[in-house]
Amino acid sequence: MRRAAILLAVLALLAGCASRRLVRHGQVNEDALETVRRGLVALRGLGFTTPVPVLALSRDGLGAVVKEEIEQSYAPGDIEHAEGVYTRLGLLPPGTKLRPALEGLYQQEGA
Structure with missing residues (x-):
């Protein structure tokens, strides 16, 4: 679970450079985050079993x-x-x- 949270945080930060920024003014953009979540599910072929907390760091x-x-x-x-x-x-x-x-x-x- 911890590794998944860190993976999601790192991916969120990396995707923050994309056109739909994940973090704006220190706040997480939930719509953009959902796009990342869907992409991870498609990439891994596995759904999330529990919500993964996301932090803007x-x-x-x-x-x-x-x-x-x-x-x-x-x-x-x-x-x-x-x-x-x-x-x-x-x-x-x-x-x-x-x-x-x-x-x-x-x-x-x-x-």
């Missing part, structure tokens, strides 16, 4: 949600372990911190 608010989601998605030490493995495999340049890179990537997707 500021950039700082989105950053806080992203940080919280990363904290809940990874066990303590997992990101740092992956960082070391990726560096040894040459997938990350030495000294690159994976946590801020993930946070930045997820924030850009939602902005």
Whole structure:
């Protein structure tokens, strides 16, 4: 349920750049949101079983949600372990911190 809410929030933010803006003056445009919901149902082939809350987030608010989601998605030490493995495999340049890179990537997707 939490991932669905975050997915819907991110999609809502992304769709906010479209001609039918989802967020105007800090308020969610319910008509445009319904278009996103219908599109998600068609894309996934699954209907929503419960209403998914939608929030209009500021950039700082989105950053806080992203940080919280990363904290809940990874066990303590997992990101740092992956960082070391990726560096040894040459997938990350030495000294690159994976946590801020993930946070930045997820924030850009939602902005």
